[in-house]
Amino acid sequence: xxxxxxxxxxxxxxxxxxxxxxxxxxxxxxxxxxxxxxxxxxxxxxxxxxxxxxxxxxxxxxxxxxxxxxxxxxxxxxxxxxxxxxxxxxxxxxxxxxxxxxxxxxxxxxxxxxxxxxxxxxxxxxxxxxxxxxxxxxxxxxxxxxxxxxxxxxxxxxxxxxxxxxxxxxxxxxxxxxxxxxxxxxxxxxxxxxxxxxxxxxxxxxxxxxxxxxxxxxxxxxxxxxxxxxxxxxxxxxxxxxxxxxxxxxxxxxxxxxxxxxxxxxxxxxxxxxxxxxxxxxxxxxxxxxxxxxx
Amino acid sequence: xxxxxxxxxxxxxxxxxxxxxxxxxxxxxxxxxxxxxxxxxxxxxxxxxxxxxxxxxxxxxxxxxxxxxxxxxxxxxxxxxxxxxxxxxxxxxxxxxxxxxxxxxxxxxxxxxxxxxxxxxxxxxxxxxxxxxxxxxxxxxxxxxxxxxxxxxxxxxxxxxxxxxxxxxxxxxxxxxxxxxxxxxxxxxxxxxxxxxxxxxxxxxxxxxxxxxxxxxxxxxxxxxxxxxxxxxxxxxxxxxxxxxxxxxxxxxxxxxxxxxxxxxxxxxxxxxxxxxxxxxxxxxxxxxxxxxxx
Numbered sequence: 001x002x003x004x005x006x007x008x009x010x011x012x013x014x015x016x017x018x019x020x021x022x023x024x025x026x027x028x029x030x031x032x033x034x035x036x037x038x039x040x041x042x043x044x045x046x047x048x049x050x051x052x053x054x055x056x057x058x059x060x061x062x063x064x065x066x067x068x069x070x071x072x073x074x075x076x077x078x079x080x081x082x083x084x085x086x087x088x089x090x091x092x093x094x095x096x097x098x099x100x101x102x103x104x105x106x107x108x109x110x111x112x113x114x115x116x117x118x119x120x121x122x123x124x125x126x127x128x129x130x131x132x133x134x135x136x137x138x139x140x141x142x143x144x145x146x147x148x149x150x151x152x153x154x155x156x157x158x159x160x161x162x163x164x165x166x167x168x169x170x171x172x173x174x175x176x177x178x179x180x181x182x183x184x185x186x187x188x189x190x191x192x193x194x195x196x197x198x199x200x201x202x203x204x205x206x207x208x209x210x211x212x213x214x215x216x217x218x219x220x221x222x223x224x225x226x227x228x229x230x231x232x233x234x235x236x237x238x239x240x241x242x243x244x245x246x247x248x249x250x251x252x253x254x255x256x257x258x259x260x261x262x263x264x265x266x267x268x269x270x271x272x273x274x275x276x277x278x279x280x281x282x283x284x285x286x287x288x289x290x291x292x293x294x295x
Numbered sequence: 296x297x298x299x300x301x302x303x304x305x306x307x308x309x310x311x312x313x314x315x316x317x318x319x320x321x322x323x324x325x326x327x328x329x330x331x332x333x334x335x336x337x338x339x340x341x342x343x344x345x346x347x348x349x350x351x352x353x354x355x356x357x358x359x360x361x362x363x364x365x366x367x368x369x370x371x372x373x374x375x376x377x378x379x380x381x382x383x384x385x386x387x388x389x390x391x392x393x394x395x396x397x398x399x400x401x402x403x404x405x406x407x408x409x410x411x412x413x414x415x416x417x418x419x420x421x422x423x424x425x426x427x428x429x430x431x432x433x434x435x436x437x438x439x440x441x442x443x444x445x446x447x448x449x450x451x452x453x454x455x456x457x458x459x460x461x462x463x464x465x466x467x468x469x470x471x472x473x474x475x476x477x478x479x480x481x482x483x484x485x486x487x488x489x490x491x492x493x494x495x496x497x498x499x500x501x502x503x504x505x506x507x508x509x510x511x512x513x514x515x516x517x518x519x520x521x522x523x524x525x526x527x528x529x530x531x532x533x534x535x536x537x538x539x540x541x542x543x544x545x546x547x548x549x550x551x552x553x554x555x556x557x558x559x560x561x562x563x564x565x566x567x568x569x570x571x572x573x574x575x576x577x578x579x580x581x582x583x584x585x586x587x588x589x590x
Binding site: 101124125126136138158159162163164167168171172174175176178179180181182183185186187188190191192193194196197198199201203204206207208210211212213214215216217218219220246249250253254255257258259260263264266287 | 395457
């Protein structure tokens with residue numbers, strides 16, 4: 001059985017290793033990226049270079065986008081020479097970017113008019129997960145499309161869950177970013193209290209990992225905080241963007257999510273200090289300065 | 296070798312099973328409790344009933360207190376007919392209650408004048424951990440005392456960590472309660488956003504457990520929220536008390552811990568609704584009502 005051709009748009013920190021894993025799994029690939037370097041790298045591995053989103057879409061049965069933000073996805077799909085202008089009826093559009101659920105639904109509605117099925121499939125697991133083909137993938141869209149796209153997802157991820165209908169994947173990702181962001185803040189505050197009380201935060205981390213306070217964040221990001229290792233990882237400015245998606249979505253739905261709002265503000269404070277490029281665990285750095293100032 | 300006699304004061308939800316595990320481990324036990332029922336239960340298993348904290352202390356080499364709050368511990372140890380009036384020089388006082396680190400340090404200083412060594416050893420793991428002898432125990436106090444008390448701790452817990460000097464166990468417990476409380480809030484907000492967006496929070500929980508958002512809280516308390524099972528467990532009014540210890544300690548040290556403060560306020564809101572007896576995962580119930588009202 002021939003593998004369907006996949007068009008892959010957006011070869012950034014995440015997109016590039018994801019595209020490589022699709023190549024490894026045997027999918028013919030047409031790739032596109034704003035800068036040329038990653039395209040050449042993929043072409044050397046057997047991919048074909050596209051010339052525009054429209055061109056990529058016209059040569060593929062499945063179009064994957066992996067882009068920074070809602071406006072990027074909107075313009076690449078619906079803009080001039082966009083995916084929508086080239087994509088064939090019966091194709092799939094799989095958006096693996098993290099964007100606003102409302103934007104996902106709007107674009108999917110446009111593409112449905114052209115006989116295109118949309119799946120929103122944002123990921124979690126970072127660059128390492130992307131390289132290892134071990135991403136968590138949260139998927140919204142029709143069950144049948146989810147089933148048919150399984151081999152594509154399995155080439156890139158491990159924990160592949162269909163959450164619900166179109167947009168549900170993005171909602172789950174927003175939930176993920178709330179939990180991750182607020183838990184980072186929780187650990188940062190706990191370590192700040194320990195340090196200010198003259199207690200070793202490393203001993204606190206060890207003790208807490210054995211009980212109800214256990215989390216992957218306490219383990220991995222807690223260790224980053226102890227090491228003061230804020231090399232990304234996942235950049236604070238991107239997490240800030242995701243917290244904004246979460247709080248805006250909550251506002252649209254008429255509910256309040258105050259801890260998420262607080263963490264969004266903490267990211268703003270970090271970015272205002274010029275530290276938006278640091279890993280999101282750098283929320284703890286805000287407290288190190290506070291604690292030092294208090295001495 | 297003869298086991299030292301342990302005086303155990305406070306046979307509540309946690310204290311009673313902890314005392315039973317000490318009996319099982321072969322320690323002679325003198326017990327005291329405000330209500331008679333648990334005392335009779337322990338006496339039937341081989342313990343001796345004491346008549347006052349002073350009496351218990353005068354008949355023991357180690358005095359353990361497991362009481363609700365800082366004022367309770369202060370009055371039982373330093374009050375009329377208190378532990379301090381009966382305790383022998385060379386004895387240990389082990390406080391396994393969760394109280395303010397400042398109170399711990401003040402009482403330990405008083406007892407030191409009588410030649411008594413203090414260990415603060417608050418626990419985590421809930422009633423189930425107490426019954427199973429599987430508590431996490433966070434300990435502050437001299438290394439030598441920690442080493443000598445090992446058999447006592449091992450009869451009640453599994454993850455036994457010395458955090459630092461006197462008070463450090465209570466600081467670690469405050470950190471634990473910050474992380475647990477704020478993570479519960481994080482999961483509650485994520486589920487609220489999912490529900491308000493028409494997405495199944497159960498699917499969100501499953502997806503998130505496979506990635507960076509993983510935590511014991513998302514697993515255990517997340518399931519409680521889905522089941523609307525708010526039978527304690529750990530009562531909201533007690534967690535509220537612990538959040539107050541955390542924020543007061545932070546204030547004393549001149550630092551801010553805003554997410555912890557926010558969660559303290561959420562517990563206040565729950566208590567104001569008359570739901571302080573519910574499990575701390577009932578923070579999610581505040582959002583269920585909000586979400587329903589928004590529809």
